[in-house]
Amino acid sequence: MPHDLLVLIDLSPARSQRLEAAGYRLHVTPSAAIEAVLTNGSIGFTAQQMTDVPRLGIICAQGAGYENIDLAAARARGIVVTHGPGTNDESVADHALALLLAVVRDIPQADRAVREGRWAQSRHPRPMLSNKKLGILGLGTIGQKVARRGELGFGMAVGYHNRQPRQGTCATYFDTLPGLAAWADFLLVATPGGVGTRHLINDAVLAALGSEGYLVNIARGSVVDNAALTRALAQGTIAGAALDVVDGEPLIPTPWLALDNLILTPHIAGRSPEAMQATLQQVLDNLDAFFVGQPVPTPVPELS
Known part of the structure; x- marks a missing residue:
């Protein structure tokens, strides 16, 4: 018998058909x-939303993040919550390096200049990535994969800031984020979202990164203070930024549209075909296990 599944994210027809073929009846309200x-x-799922669906037994977060799901309310109601760690890490790490290369080497602007007949005017020198210093905020799975690409691919020195030092890494630990930013040429945001990381990238951190520094965010838009970033880019406090995620997305701050030192992509870092297939399969594995009374493969950790 089909199980009724409320879908709050965008799904392609093929992905919807795959869920339906697995025995799930899809709803959008x-x-x-x-x-x-x-x-x-x-997008998350709130306590009030849970109240509105009294038969709810499981919430599946597509992807690793689950910051806007009310875990306390879910647990109080006996609702299982799962997420998707590890399914799109390689894709996100690839995109992080693509954004870094694009903003440091001025790729979109150079392409536009050539198309507009401004060949000579666009041939200004741009920094290298090789042998520079890469700072990573949040050395989790994705952060480690970016670090590996930076170190092995570009000979970068890698530093990081976490709440605590991470065992088993050769990267240099910084106990403050401004300290990491002051050291780094490039600062990558790879930390989870949520209240605890909101606006960690602020005026002070951007000032520490400096006028030759670049910011890349492939984590959550909420980690970056939009107003602080606007000031830093407009005033030359930092050299540039590249964002795949924006606080308040899909709405973009109007001043950003005029900034040539900002590159934006529409939250697509994890949307490679390979990652999307793996992510949906993990959702199905969790749903299928739950509805046959088995432990789900990837529950959200109890201590979250």
Whole structure:
């Protein structure tokens, strides 16, 4: 018998068909019939939404993040919450390096200049990535994969800031984020979202990064203070930034549209075909296990 699944994220027809073929009846609005929810960390699922679907037994967060799911409310109701760690890490790490290369080497602007007949005017020198210093905020799985690409691919020195030092890494630990920013040529945001990381990238951190420094964010838009970044880019406090995520997305701060030292992509770092297939399969594995009474493969950790 089909199970009723409330889908809060965008799904392609092929992905919807795959869920339906696996025995799930898809809904886009809440109803009393809903037994499962498919969401992600950015969209989340609130306590009130849980109240509105009294038969709900499982919430699946597509991707690793789950910061906007009310875990306390879910646990109080006995609702299982799962997420998708490891399914899109390689894709996100690839995109992080693509953004870094694009902003440091001025690729979009150079392409536009050539197309507009401004060949000579666009041939200004741009920095290298090789042998520079890469600072990473959040040395989790994705952060480590970016670090490996930077170190092995470009000979970068790698530093990082976490709440605590991470064992088993050769990267240099910095106990403050401004200290990491002051050391780094490039600062990559790879930390989870949520209240604890909101606006960690602020005026002070951007000032420490400096006028030759670059910021890349492939984590959550909420980690970066939009107003502080606007000031830093407009005033030359930092050299440039490249963002795949924006606080308040898909809305973009109007001043950003005029900034030539800012590159934006529409939250696509994890949207490679390979990653999307793996992510959906993990959702199905969790749903299938739950509905046959087995432990789900990737529950959100109890201490979250």
